[in-house]
Amino acid sequence: EADIYQTPRYLxxxxxxxxxxxxxxxxxxxxxxxxxxDPGMELHLIHYSYGVNSTxxxxxxSESTVSRxxxxxxxxxxxxxxxxxxxxxxxxxxxLGGTVMAYEQYFGPGTRLTVT
Amino acid sequence: xxxVTQMEGPVTLxxxxxxxxxxxxxxxxxxxxFWYVQYPGEGLQLLLKATKADDKGSNKGFxxxxxxxxxxxxxxxxxVQVSDSAVYFCALANxxxxxxxxxxxxxxxxx
Numbered sequence: 001e002a003d004i005y006q007t008p009r010y011l012x013x014x015x016x017x018x019x020x021x022x023x024x025x026x027x028x029x030x031x032x033x034x035x036x037x038d039p040g041m042e043l044h045l046i047h048y049s050y051g052v053n054s055t056x057x058x059x060x061x062s063e064s065t066v067s068r069x070x071x072x073x074x075x076x077x078x079x080x081x082x083x084x085x086x087x088x089x090x091x092x093x094x095x096l097g098g099t100v101m102a103y104e105q106y107f108g109p110g111t112r113l114t115v116t
Numbered sequence: 117x118x119x120v121t122q123m124e125g126p127v128t129l130x131x132x133x134x135x136x137x138x139x140x141x142x143x144x145x146x147x148x149x150f151w152y153v154q155y156p157g158e159g160l161q162l163l164l165k166a167t168k169a170d171d172k173g174s175n176k177g178f179x180x181x182x183x184x185x186x187x188x189x190x191x192x193x194x195x196v197q198v199s200d201s202a203v204y205f206c207a208l209a210n211x212x213x214x215x216x217x218x219x220x221x222x223x224x225x226x227x
Contacts (some may be wrong), residue, residue, distance in 0.1 A: 004159075021173075041154075041203050049120050052204035094135050103209035108160030 003027055006091050009097035013081055014116055021076045021111045023091030030096040031073040033105065034058070034066060049074060050096065061062040081115040088112050118143040122206045122218035128198055130226050137191040138223050139180075139206035147208040148174075149182050149189040150215070154203040162206070163191075201225045 004025040014020055019065070034047040035058075045058030049068040063085070064078050074093075078085055089112075092105040123138040141147065148167045152160040164173030169184035178193045189206060206218040 006159075041222065043160075043217045043220075045170070045214070092159070095213070103215060104165070105163065105215060106164055108132070109157070109159050 004091065004106050004108040006089075006100060006111050008111060009109060010112050010114075012114045012116065015080075015082055017081050019078050019081055019113070021089055021091075023074045023076070023108055024072050025074075025093045025106070026072060026109075027093060027106065028069065028071065029093035029106070031094045031095075032068065033092040034064075034074070034076050035090040035092065036046060036062065037090055037110070043090070047076065050082055081113075083115045086115050097101070117145065118208060118216050120206050120208055120216055120218040122204075122221055124219075125222040126201075126224055127221060128200050128224045128226065132196055133197045133225075135191070135193040135200075135223070136198045137204055137206075137223070139189045139191065139218060141187050141206075141208050143187075143208055143210055145210060146184075147210045149180070150207040150209070151178070151180055151189070152205040152207060152217070153227055154205065154220070156202070160205060186226065192218075196225050197224045198227050 006024045022105035030051045032049045035043045046062040047066040047081045049055050055066050090110045091108040119142045120142050148194045150165045151163040153163045156161045164175040166173040166182035180189050180191045202218045203222050205220050207215050209215045
């Protein structure tokens with residue numbers, strides 16, 4: 001059973017507000033990821049991290065930012081939310097590379113964000 | 117670059133029907149291949165995997181065989197249940213340990 005948590009599960013917020021989506025995992029995984037999932041289900045990698053103080057941008061450009069101050073915690077922040085940010089956001093984690101286990105990502109339940 | 121192509125959905129079947137969801141890939145080297153499943157309101161979870169040619173991954177009655185000659189990893193199940201209704205993602209991982217997901221196939225099983 002994967003132990004990766006996301007809060008809130010659902011968020012409706014007005015344009016211009018600052019929001020932080022929380023993601024925590026208790027598995028001690030070094031790598032963590034944020035994906036944006038569009039209504040057509042496709043997943044887009046927007047941020048990832050190899051460990052504490054490491055953050056990288058993913059394949060899809062995003063106005064969001066992330067931080068990794070603790071191994072277990074990988075929050076995503078939008079400074080000024082816009083309707084175009086409405087989407088499902090999924091957090092995931094995995095062990096660091098070197099074996100095939102590094103390719104198995106464990107996903108949280110997601111946060112569905114609606115910006116009005 | 118590496119890519120994954122899977123059949124578009126939605127796929128609608130009656131309970132106890134045979135399921136095939138096609139997946140082909142393009143990659144350099146020898147990637148590992150995966151099927152992930154996303155049930156309604158949840159995140160993705162790993163369903164099965166195969167790490168080398170001719171490997172067969174299996175779980176919960178689902179199977180997929182790594183076919184290097186046809187660059188395919190088709191998902192099959194002999195008798196689907198209503199509880200199998202979900203979105204299925206084919207994926208590959210290569211040496212830089214990033215996963216590339218297909219676009220997902222939504223499966224509806226009718227009772």
